[in-house]
Amino acid sequence: MTFVARTWNRLTIPGRVLLGLFLLGGLLTGALIALIIFSEPILELLGANLPLVRFVGAATVVLLMTIPTAFLIIYMEMKIIALMNLRLGPDRVGPFGSLLSVVHGLKVLMKEDFTPTGADAPVFTLAPVVTYLASVMTLLVIPFAPGLFGQDMNIALLYFFAISGLGVVGLLMGGWSSFNKYSLLGGLRSAAQVISYEVPLVLSVVGLLILAGTMSLNQLVLNQAGWFTDWYIWQQPLGFLIFFIAATAEANRTPFDLTEADSEIVAGFATEYSGMRFGFFFFAEYVNVFIVSALTVTLFFGGWNAPFPFPEIALAFDPGSLGIALLILVAVVPVVGTLILAMPFYLLRSSMPFWQALVIGFVLFNIVAVAAVLGWAFVSLEWVAGLLWFMLKTYTFVFIFVWMRGTLPRVRIDQLMGFAWKWLLPASLLNLFVTAGAVVLVRELGA
Amino acid sequence: MSFIPGLGLAKGMALTLRRFFEPKATIRYPEVRADVSPKFRGRLQLLYDEWGALKCETCFQCAQACPIECIDMGGIDTKGRYHVHWGPPEQYAERREESALRRSGRTVPDRAYEHFEQLDMSPVEAILDDHDYDPKRMLSILEAVQAVYGYLPVAALKQISFRSGAYYALIYGTASYYGHLRLDPPRDAGQARVAASARPDESVYLASLGAALDGRGAAAGAVH
Numbered sequence: 003m004t005f006v007a008r009t010w011n012r013l014t015i016p017g018r019v020l021l022g023l024f025l026l027g028g029l030l031t032g033a034l035i036a037l038i039i040f041s042e043p044i045l046e047l048l049g050a051n052l053p054l055v056r057f058v059g060a061a062t063v064v065l066l067m068t069i070p071t072a073f074l075i076i077y078m079e080m081k082i083i084a085l086m087n088l089r090l091g092p093d094r095v096g097p098f099g100s101l102l103s104v105v106h107g108l109k110v111l112m113k114e115d116f117t118p119t120g121a122d123a124p125v126f127t128l129a130p131v132v133t134y135l136a137s138v139m140t141l142l143v144i145p146f147a148p149g150l151f152g153q154d155m156n157i158a159l160l161y162f163f164a165i166s167g168l169g170v171v172g173l174l175m176g177g178w179s180s181f182n183k184y185s186l187l188g189g190l191r192s193a194a195q196v197i198s199y200e201v202p203l204v205l206s207v208v209g210l211l212i213l214a215g216t217m218s219l220n221q222l223v224l225n226q227a228g229w230f231t232d233w234y235i236w237q238q239p240l241g242f243l244i245f246f247i248a249a250t251a252e253a254n255r256t257p258f259d260l261t262e263a264d265s266e267i268v269a270g271f272a273t274e275y276s277g278m279r280f281g282f283f284f285f286a287e288y289v290n291v292f293i294v295s296a297l298t299v300t301l302f303f304g305g306w307n308a309p310f311p312f313p314e315i316a317l318a319f320d321p322g323s324l325g326i327a328l329l330i331l332v333a334v335v336p337v338v339g340t341l342i343l344a345m346p347f348y349l350l351r352s353s354m355p356f357w358q359a360l361v362i363g364f365v366l367f368n369i370v371a372v373a374a375v376l377g378w379a380f381v382s383l384e385w386v387a388g389l390l391w392f393m394l395k396t397y398t399f400v401f402i403f404v405w406m407r408g409t410l411p412r413v414r415i416d417q418l419m420g421f422a423w424k425w426l427l428p429a430s431l432l433n434l435f436v437t438a439g440a441v442v443l444v445r446e447l448g449a
Numbered sequence: 450m451s452f453i454p455g456l457g458l459a460k461g462m463a464l465t466l467r468r469f470f471e472p473k474a475t476i477r478y479p480e481v482r483a484d485v486s487p488k489f490r491g492r493l494q495l496l497y498d499e500w501g502a503l504k505c506e507t508c509f510q511c512a513q514a515c516p517i518e519c520i521d522m523g524g525i526d527t528k529g530r531y532h533v534h535w536g537p538p539e540q541y542a543e544r545r546e547e548s549a550l551r552r553s554g555r556t557v558p559d560r561a562y563e564h565f566e567q568l569d570m571s572p573v574e575a576i577l578d579d580h581d582y583d584p585k586r587m588l589s590i591l592e593a594v595q596a597v598y599g600y601l602p603v604a605a606l607k608q609i610s611f612r613s614g615a616y617y618a619l620i621y622g623t624a625s626y627y628g629h630l631r632l633d634p635p636r637d638a639g640q641a642r643v644a645a646s647a648r649p650d651e652s653v654y655l656a657s658l659g660a661a662l663d664g665r666g667a668a669a670g671a672v673h
Contacts, residue, residue, distance in 0.1 A: 086465040090475040409465040410458065 057142075060152035064141040069107075072288040076103035078397075079288075079404050086408040107281065115277035118181050125179035130275070130282030133172030137289040139165045144296050145220045147306045147388030158219040159211070162297065163204055166252070169286070170196045173261070176283070177271035188270030191415060192261035196252060198419055202426035203248035206241045209437035210234055210301060223305030230309035235302040240433045242302045244426055249298060251422070253290040256407040260415055262287065295399035296392075303395050306388030315381045339367040493520075495556075509535045509618035522556055530633060533603070535618065568604040572597040577612050584615035587623050591630055592648065599641055600631040627654075 013021065037044070048055050077092070077100055084091025092099025117123055140162050142152030155161055170193050177189015213234065214222050226233050235242050251258035261270050262283070272283050299305060324331065344363025348356055379386040413421070476483050493511075496504045505524065512520040512535040523534035550557050576593040580586045590613075594605050601624050610617040624630045629648055635641035 082469070085473070086469045088468055088471060088474045090473050090477070093477070405462060405465060405469075409461045 057153070060142055061139070064152060065138055068138050068141070068285070068289045068292075071292050072285045073103040073107065075288040075291055075400055075404075076106065078400060079407065082401065082404045083408040086405070110281035110284070111278055113277040115279060116274075118274050120181035121274065122179035122181070125175050126274075127279070129172050129176035129179060130279045130286070131172075132175060133169050134282045134286045134289070136165055136167075136169035136172060137286045137293060140293050141289075141296075143219055144293070144300060145223050145305055146296075146392055147385040150385050150389060151220060154218060154220040156216070156218050159207065159217040159222075162219070163200070166290075166293070167196075167200060169290075172286075173271050176275065180271070180274035182274050184268045185271050185273045188261070188268065188273065192254070192271055195258065195261060195415075195418060195422075196254075198422040199248045199251035199258070199426070202244050202422060202430040203252055205427070205430035205434055206244035206248060207301065209241045209433045210238050212434075212437055212441055213237060219300050219305075223300060223307065226304040227307050228311060230304065233302060233304040233307075238302065238433070238437070240429065241437070242298075244430045244433065245301070246298060248422075248426060249294040250403070250406070251418070253294045253403070254287060255291065255403050257410040257413050258418055259407075259412060260418060263412060265412075291400055291403050292396065295396045295403065298399050299392065299395040306392040308387070308391050312387065336367060336371075339370065340364045343367050343370070507533050509533075509621075513616065513618055523559055523562070525559070525561065533617075533621065568598075568602055570605070570608050573605050573608050574612070577609065582613045584613045584619075587613075587615065587620060588627065588648070591620075591624055591627075595630055600634045603632075 010018070080102065081091040081099065092102035095101040095105050117126055143155055143158040143161055145151040145154070173192045173196070174189050177185045177187075177192070180186070180189075210222075211217060214225050216222060216225075222234075250256075254261040262272055263270065272280055275283060340360065340363045342363070343366040344356075344359040347354055347362050348359035351359075376386075376390075380390060381387075498504050503524075505522075507522070507524040509522070512518075512522055521535065525533070547557050573594055576590055576597070579593070580590050587609075590609060591601060594609070595601055598605065606620050606624060607617060609615070610620050624632060627648065
């Protein structure tokens with residue numbers, strides 16, 4: 003060991019880097035060779051356990067997807083509320099301050115991860131994980147686009163509500179294990195809120211289920227294909243209203259954000275949390291916003307369907323038919339495009355040096371190219387179009403959530419509970435009974 | 450009164466959405482400076498020169514220019530002779546207490562101030578009455594007052610200001626501009642006689658003004 007340490011210390015910095023790269027390359031090459039040699043048994047093993055592989059793959063993708071999603075929504079929240087307050091909001095890090103949420107994430111990572119004396123350490127540590135996973139796992143059943151979903155279950159909606167209901171356990175765990183009476187009270191309060199709103203949330207969807215006759219979210223989306231008049235919002239307006247309000251409370255958003263009222267001194271169940279554990283609660287909140295928006299879109303706004311039957315556009319030519327000319331085109335087009343887009347700036351503004359015009363032309367060319375590629379993908383790939391529509395609708399709802407947070411004041415706890423039990427629950431029952439009666443009536447009259 | 454549930458929510462949401470598209474109030478400070486009037490001089494502060502003397506010469510120009518007449522100042526005039534004061538008459542004694550002034554960040558009364566002895570104002574009243582209380586005839590008023598008292602007491606000037614409505618600083622300016630008007634009592638009879646002599650011709654002043662303005666007074670003198 004001393005020999006290795008001594009040799010390492012005698013190396014120059016470039017030497018260390020080179021040695022590290024050399025070792026890394028060796029490892030990767032070895033892994034590649036091993037993969038090639040054992041590819042057959044590995045593929046066989048994976049193929050034999052395809053559901054498991056699919057689950058692990060989907061869970062990984064979904065877990066990785068939540069991080070940029072949370073960053074984006076945090077940024078949207080900061081920026082949109084700022085704009086509504088006549089401020090500019092983040093504008094220092096990255097273009098228009100868009101990297102500020104990444105900086106927030108790094109800050110949270112670098113903070114001390116503190117466990118209070120007397121806290122129940124394992125439970126205290128697991129609580130954020132439970133909350134976060136409860137959010138993330140629900141994404142598995144959401145159909146993002148045709149063929150782009152973790153699992154098309156026939157009980158997807160039930161699974162969704164069951165798993166998202168697990169988030170309460172995380173909140174209670176956090177409140178209970180913090181060894182702090184405020185945390186405990188905050189945890190109980192959040193649990194009371196979330197459980198109370200779970201009832202109208204689920205009941206408001208039952209009417210829709212009676213109409214659709216399926217719990218599979220994918221099938222629900224397929225049912226809404228066609229014009230936007232086919233969306234379930236038109237058949238279940240009251241259901242949508244109740245669902246939206248209850249979902250706001252479920253996601254702990256303003257005006258029902260008593261759970262983690264950031265403007266108050268004691269932060270509910272999260273009082274004792276710091277560092278990345280608090281970050282997980284924080285992330286879970288924003289992932290919840292995305293999930294709730296996505297579910298609203300899926301249930302009531304046609305999911306990945308376009309609001310009108312999108313005309314089929316057949317591309318005039320196939321790029322693959324060009325052969326070797328395609329390669330030349332790929333090499334030539336960026337240069338020519340950049341020059342063409344730079345020319346007007348250089349020629350029309352005598353004060354602009356050529357390199358600045360070139361930079362502008364390059365940026366413009368990138369925008370044009372990305373737009374062209376996206377347009378091509380939108381036209382020729384069904385799932386890209388579906389994903390774009392789905393994301394457009396979902397982020398519209400995210401915007402509405404942020405907009406509400408920028409507008410509405412927080413309700414009191416008694417108003418919160420009273421509203422859930424005295425108004426939302428009867429309204430959702432009414433919606434359910436009226437829908438059921440209408441369905442029976444239509445069936446009787448039709449028969 | 451019609452009450453629609455959710456109307457208030459909708460109004461609030463509409464308001465924030467309008468704000469969303471409005472121009473923003475933020476100024477990105479290090480890159481963009483606030484648009485300040487070139488006349489803006491920041492917070493008012495009395496400055497000291499390099500010898501530690503107050504730079505303020507009690508000219509009252511700042512007080513005259515102040516559009517809301519918020520400047521209330523007093524001090525010794527340039528030659529260190531008189532206590533001069535600018536500002537509204539005092540209404541509440543407690544406002545003038547030193548601690549109150551200090552607390553409100555205003556100038557503190559001058560400790561060197563001594564009350565002037567009471568002056569018989571009846572001649573001033575008579576002169577003003579003769580001149581119709583007209584500030585445009587200020588020079589003649591001042592000459593008449595000097596003829597009575599032998600010089601121009603500050604109390605008389607203040608009385609003139611009070612009765613005629615002219616700014617004290619303008620009266621003081623007139624009185625200190627003309628060489629034949631004196632602001633302090635004559636030392637002896639000879640000086641008193643000089644002071645009492647008639648007003649010099651206007652062209653003398655114009656000539657000296659022209660000399661100060663480097664030759665331009667020649668044309669002005671020619672006109673007269």
